[in-house]
Amino acid sequence: MSNTIVIGAQWGDEGKGKIVDLLTEKTDVVVRAQGGNNAGHTVITDGVEYILHLIPSGILWPEKSCVIGNGVVMDPVSLLGEIDGLIAKGIKISPDNLRISDRAHLVMPFHREMDAYKEAKKGDSKIGTTKRGIGPTYGDKVDRIGFRLHDLVGDPILFIERLNARIADCNVLFESVGMDKLDAEAIGRDLLAAAERLAPYCADTVEILHRDMKAGKSLLFEGAQGTYLDIDQGTYPYVTSSNTTSGGACTGSGVPPHKIDRVVGVTKAYTTRVGEGPFPTQNDTLADRFHKMGREFGATTGRKRRCGWLDLVLVRYAAMVNGFTDLAITILDGLDDCEEIPVCTHYELDGKKLSLPPAAAKDFERVVPVYENLPGWNCDTTKCQNYDDLPENAKAYLARIEKETETPVSMIGVGPARDQTIVR
Numbered sequence: 334m335s336n337t338i339v340i341g342a343q344w345g346d347e348g349k350g351k352i353v354d355l356l357t358e359k360t361d362v363v364v365r366a367q368g369g370n371n372a373g374h375t376v377i378t379d380g381v382e383y384i385l386h387l388i389p390s391g392i393l394w395p396e397k398s399c400v401i402g403n404g405v406v407m408d409p410v411s412l413l414g415e416i417d418g419l420i421a422k423g424i425k426i427s428p429d430n431l432r433i434s435d436r437a438h439l440v441m442p443f444h445r446e447m448d449a450y451k452e453a454k455k456g457d458s459k460i461g462t463t464k465r466g467i468g469p470t471y472g473d474k475v476d477r478i479g480f481r482l483h484d485l486v487g488d489p490i491l492f493i494e495r496l497n498a499r500i501a502d503c504n505v506l507f508e509s510v511g512m513d514k515l516d517a518e519a520i521g522r523d524l525l526a527a528a529e530r531l532a533p534y535c536a537d538t539v540e541i542l543h544r545d546m547k548a549g550k551s552l553l554f555e556g557a558q559g560t561y562l563d564i565d566q567g568t569y570p571y572v573t574s575s576n577t578t579s580g581g582a583c584t585g586s587g588v589p590p591h592k593i594d595r596v597v598g599v600t601k602a603y604t605t606r607v608g609e610g611p612f613p614t615q616n617d618t619l620a621d622r623f624h625k626m627g628r629e630f631g632a633t634t635g636r637k638r639r640c641g642w643l644d645l646v647l648v649r650y651a652a653m654v655n656g657f658t659d660l661a662i663t664i665l666d667g668l669d670d671c672e673e674i675p676v677c678t679h680y681e682l683d684g685k686k687l688s689l690p691p692a693a694a695k696d697f698e699r700v701v702p703v704y705e706n707l708p709g710w711n712c713d714t715t716k717c718q719n720y721d722d723l724p725e726n727a728k729a730y731l732a733r734i735e736k737e738t739e740t741p742v743s744m745i746g747v748g749p750a751r752d753q754t755i756v757r
């Protein structure tokens with residue numbers, strides 16, 4: 334029995350879904366502990382592509398259990414749509430293999446409206462959110478006015494009373510800024526219908542996870558977003574609203590830190606970011622190249638991802654704050670046709686060398702990335718099955734990452750399919 338957390342080391346979309354899918358084979362329970370349907374995790378198995386938003390990627394393994402923990406924010410209608418979509422693709426989903434925390438907070442239609450409105454109002458300083466209502470839902474949670482799953486399924490009458498009062502408040506606000514008013518009756522009807530279907534999934538998942546651990550089962554925590562979207566450690570305010578770093582897996586599931594044995598950091602062999610905010614190594618030529626190949630489009634919103642070279646300042650700090658025991662380097666094959674590969678080893682800011690990221694977004698915008706050019710390997714790695722099959726320059730690239738981050742590389746992605754991962 335051993336418990337593992339998988340965490341993105343950059344700005345999300347590092348390929349966590351694929352790594353979680355790979356590690357699921359040797360685990361019993363896959364847990365999501367933070368974020369919501371802002372996440373989009375791609376898994377390709379037997380030639381079929383699945384994009385998971387709220388449901389743990391482990392659901393694709395019929396004999397495994399999945400848990401949506403207390404730290405997740407959950408849009409009930411969207412979740413049911415995701416369940417139905419997966420069932421239509423032949424995936425088995427029932428309360429036998431999916432349980433949802435009774436303490437998970439609910440994303441309501443007014444949260445989505447507020448998200449869109451706040452973004453529009455920010456104009457050029459917008460965050461570039463996924464508009465899934467994530468920030469306003471976590472905001473209400475911290476403000477202690479949120480709605481949790483047990484409110485909806487446990488006491489629908491009181492839930493509707495509270496909902497109507499909240500929507501009446503929202504409507505005063507919405508009207509004052511020229512937004513359409515919400516129809517409380519229709520929203521209540523949709524949520525009550527969702528409640529009926531979700532009730533069998535609602536459970537005390539803390540108790541379930543502790544019972545599973547006592548029975549010797551192993552847990553795999555599927556991080557959503559990435560270290561630099563973390564509300565505390567990320568490029569604030571250009572972040573999401575949850576703790577995406579490893580500590581969030583514990584608070585968001587009720588599993589204490591001493592039960593964690595392994596923390597896998599997932600990083601692309603280069604860097605991407607979707608949404609606004611600082612990105613020191615951004616390189617539009619690299620982005621154009623990937624976009625022309627049909628790569629690097631957001632799995633949730635379809636937006637073009639910004640692309641750039643590997644930033645070791647980011648991965649170094651991510652290794653520190655998450656306590657990475659090992660690294661999974663994904664999309665190494667994305668660099669197959671490069672003659673030379675620039676990697677950023679540190680930044681300069683006002684003449685000073687920085688080996689770790691600055692706190693302020695405005696400083697992050699001003700840092701000058703300092704690169705070292707590493708030789709490319711200029712050949713196809715997508716058929717490599719073992720570490721020894723990799724070209725020498727690719728091995729040297731990986732060794733350099735290990736040295737700079739003081740973390741061993743345990744997995745290497747050389748293509749999107751389940752079997753295109755080298756395990757060392």
Ligand code: GDP
Pocket residue numbers: 341345346347348349350351372373374375376377631632663664665666667745746747748749753
């Ligand atoms: P996640 O949010 O971290 O799970 O990542 P996404 O699914 O949003 O984005 C990662 C993208 O890279 C997806 O399209 C994956 O299919 C793809 N991918 C993952 N690992 C590899 C790899 O090693 N090579 C290639 N070419 N694609 C990969």
Ligand code: IMO
Pocket residue numbers: 341344345346347371372373374460461462463464465466467468556557558559562571572573574607608609632
């Ligand atoms: P996965 O799990 C990449 C980004 C948004 C925006 C910021 C805030 O697939 O890696 P939010 O809707 O959360 O309030 O948006 O965070 N973002 C992601 N970027 N991958 C994700 O998830 C993301 N989830 C949110 O683009 O910049």
Ligand code: MG
Pocket residue numbers: 345346347372373374375632633
């Ligand atoms: Mg993604």
